Amino acid sequence: MTANETLIPVNVITGFLGSGKTTLLQRLLASPRLANTAVLINEFGEVGLDHLLLKRVDTETVVLQSGCVCCTIRSDLTEAMRDLFGKRERGEIPPFDRLAIETTGLADPAPIVFTLMAEPVIRHHFRLGNIIATVDAVNGALHLADNPETEKQVAVADRLVLTKTDMCSVEQARLMKDTLRRLNPSAPICESAVDDIDPDALLANDLYDPTTKSDEVRRWLRDEARNGAARGDGHALDVNRHDRKIRAFCLTYDQPLDWTAFGIWLTMLLHAHGEKVLRVKGLLNVIDAPTPVVIHGVQHVIHSPVHLERWPDGDHRSRIVFIVRDLEQADIERSLAAFNRLGDVERRVA
C-alpha cells in the first residue's frame, strides 16, 4: 500500500440538520486558506457559492476564487470521490491535497471510514483525516436527547464545533460543552460564533498524518486524563437518564497487551456489540513491540494499527478510550483482562 504521506487525507463533516454545518462550510469555503482543498457537499444551493465562483468545470464541479474545488455528490460518494480524483489526474481541476466531505444530517460516518479503508480504488488515493461534528448550542440538547445519530456523531468526532453560542446564554453554552465533553472526552471543542475558524486546525493535524500523529495522541491522552479526573477516578458518567446511555471511559493496563489476544477479543466484541461501540481509541503497549501502537475505530470499522515513533511521555501503560452505549465498563475491563491472559502459557514456553 502507498505510504501514508502520499494519500490524500479526508475530513468528514457531520452534524444534525440546522446544527450550523452549512454555515461552517460557508466559512471554510470562503477562506483563502482552503486553496489546496476539495470539498464534496450535498447541494450548491444550500451553501450559496455564487459570489465565490471562479469557474464552473461541469454541472457538479466548480472552482472557487481561492483555488478550492467544490463538488456535489450526485448519488454515490464512492463514485464522486473517484470522479474527483480522475479530474485531478487529468488536470481538469487544481491538484487538491485535502478532501472534506459533508455528510447528510443523519449520516453515520462509519460507512465513509470503511470506504476509505476497504474500497479498492479509494484506499489507494485517499486516507482518513479526521471527523468533525457540528452541534447547535441552542437546540443541541434536544437533538442529543431525541436522536441517537446525533449522539453517535459527537462520540466519533475528532473535532467538535459548537455553533450559535452567540444566540444562547453563557450558562447554556457551558452546559452544552460539559455534555459534549462527557460524550467525547478527547475531542477539542471550538465555538464557531466566537473563534476564528482556522481550516488547518480543524482539518489537519490528524492521527494518520505521520508528522502530527504524536501530537494528536498526546492531546487526546491529556484531555482524556483531565476529563477523567473531573468525572472522578475512572467512573464513567451517564450522559442522560434516558434508556440510551452513552458512556465514555478510559481503561489503563500496567501489563503489556498481547496483540493477537486483543484482536480476538475486539473482533468478538464488535461482532456481539458493534452498534453499541461508538468509538475505540487506544495507545497500546504491545508485547514484543519496541514502540507504542495506536488503534482507532469508529463502530465496527477498525483502522489498521498506526506506528508511533516514541511514547508521548514517561507513561508507557496501554490506555484505551471507549465510547459505548448500553455497555458496562466493568464488563469490558473484566473480559479484556481474561482474553489478554489466554496466551500466558504459550508465551512462557516460547
Next chain:
Amino acid sequence: MCGLCGVLGTEDHWTDAADNAAAFGGGVRPRRQERLYRVALVNKVLAHYGFKLSDWQGSSYVLTTRTGRSEMIDHLAALWPAVERLAARPCDPLDGALVAALVRDH
C-alpha cells in the same frame, strides 16, 4: 468477499500484525507463527462452544463443530458470526459464563 465487512480474502485485516509490521516497530512474529498462535488462542475460546479452528494452507481457517460440520473462515471478523450461527447461541466476549470459564481454565 466477506459480506459483513466487504474485506476480500487476500486483503490485510487489521488484526494481522505480520501484515502491518511497521505499526509494531518491527516487533512481530513471522506470519505463519502468528497464525498458529492465533489459532491456539482462539481454540481456548471456541472450547466454550465445542468448536475448533485450524489453519488452512496459511491463507484461511477451517471451523469445525463437534458433529463434524465445517466451514471456511477468511479472517477473525468472519469467525464469530459463523460460530454464532453454528452454535445457535450468542457469541459474546462479555458473557459472564465465557469469561468465568476462561479465567478458570487458563
